[in-house]
Amino acid sequence: MNGHDDLVARPVPLHMVIGGHGSPRLTAWRPETVFVARPGAALADSTSPERRSIVGLCRHPLAAVEIAAHTRLPTSVVLVLASDLVDGGVLSVRTAARTDGPSTDLLERVLDGLLKL
Template identity: 40%
Template sequence: MVRPYTITRGRTAPARDDLTLITVLTTVEDPRDEHGAPVRPGRLQPEHRRILERCRRPAAVAEVAADLDLAVSVTKILLADLVGQGLLAARAPITVAWAAGGVDPSLLAAVRDGLRRL
């Protein structure tokens, strides 16, 4: 068994405070920095690599923690590392984004109406 402080290199809190249990994470296929240059990941721990593999399909923070069999607090630290490196994208779930005005309700209504016509 590896101790959590070893996995997190002694850190007890993530660099980001916006990761909740329902934050959706997705691996970035072609990570680029702010200048458009390809991002080369730093040395990744096995847990980081497992997260990137798991998040090839969108997954919530809680799902990733369960799949890794790690505490959510430890998982959030690892996730924040990957988001900070540009290797992982984090977003609020659609229902939260919609409530915050991030999703156009008319687009959702058009999709709903189109599905009903099928």
């Protein structure tokens, strides 16, 4: 059994997994927020298996939703755990650059063109 299978085989109430708090430190984090383990960051011996699994997965940049799929934890739980790991200096967060998107005028012209087809 690998570490991820251990998480699935061991039922633990989610409020126990996240240590009783219910939201990540930064509410701006979203399912597509990317986390990466900080090189050389050490985990305490008391670090939970869920947090250890997240750090192991984040050796390469990985989005919260992908971490959730691998660990079979809800994305909201992954965001809380990742927030704790960022606070502890174990993970770094990388946010995607936001763009304003296409202008309303452009979208209207595209729609007009589609309607003429």
